[in-house]
Amino acid sequence: MNVIETSLPGVIVIEPRVFRDDRGYFFETFNLAKIVEFGLPNQWKQDNFSVSKKNVIRGIHYQIGEPQGKLVRVASGAVLDVIVDLRKSSPTFGKHTTVELSADNLRMVWIPVGFGHGFAALTDNVGLSYKVTDYYSPKAERTVLWNDPALEIDWHVGPEDAILSVKDQAGLRLADAEVFD
Numbered sequence: 001m002n003v004i005e006t007s008l009p010g011v012i013v014i015e016p017r018v019f020r021d022d023r024g025y026f027f028e029t030f031n032l033a034k035i036v037e038f039g040l041p042n043q044w045k046q047d048n049f050s051v052s053k054k055n056v057i058r059g060i061h062y063q064i065g066e067p068q069g070k071l072v073r074v075a076s077g078a079v080l081d082v083i084v085d086l087r088k089s090s091p092t093f094g095k096h097t098t099v100e101l102s103a104d105n106l107r108m109v110w111i112p113v114g115f116g117h118g119f120a121a122l123t124d125n126v127g128l129s130y131k132v133t134d135y136y137s138p139k140a141e142r143t144v145l146w147n148d149p150a151l152e153i154d155w156h157v158g159p160e161d162a163i164l165s166v167k168d169q170a171g172l173r174l175a176d177a178e179v180f181d
């Protein structure tokens with residue numbers, strides 16, 4: 001297992017050890033003892049799975065009051081994963097990092113509490129599989145506007161092609177959003 005730091009301290013990319021042979025390949029999608037060694041929590045409450053068509057953008061989501069850490073990977077297809085620092089006391093507040101996650105590179109990204117998460121589906125049939133450290137709480141859920149000019153995010157999807165939920169189209173600009181301390 002290999003760990004890659006990102007431009008946002010605390011947000012890390014994990015490359016699992018892949019065992020390939022003439023049948024195909026095997027890798028551990030989750031090993032608690034190993035990820036705890038990298039500083040990830042040992043309490044996980046939910047596994048989630050979403051399927052998205054090409055050009056779908058989901059996010060930028062987070063929960064306030066009942067915050068979630070997320071360990072995200074792609075089971076099929078490819079995404080541009082986007083993580084935004086939403087901690088107003090952080091020197092990287094409002095900054096983002098991106099990482100391509102795919103069924104080819106098998107990369108995972110650890111997103112601690114305090115960050116917003118979104119992704120753009122770069123292919124059809126994107127299966128996003130992720131674990132979260134606390135339960136889903138609709139009342140705690142918040143959305144920052146995906147194309148807030150202040151964030152300067154290049155989603156690699158043309159605005160005219162982007163497919164978003166009504167909720168995500170109505171996200172708040174960062175300046176107006178409830179964020180972390």
Ligand SMILES: Cc1cn([C@H]2C[C@H](O)[C@@H](COP(=O)(O)OP(=O)(O)O[C@H]3O[C@H](C)C(=O)[C@H](O)[C@H]3O)O2)c(=O)[nH]c1=O
Nearest residue numbers: 046048050058059061062070117118119135136165167
């Ligand atoms: C997240 C979630 C959703 N739902 C229900 C609520 C809605 O009726 C339906 C779709 O929810 P939503 O449109 O919020 O799903 P996404 O847009 O994929 O949201 C997720 O995508 C971004 C990228 C994230 O990082 C979050 O984990 C999460 O917000 O599933 C549940 O029942 N449990 C859950 O944990």
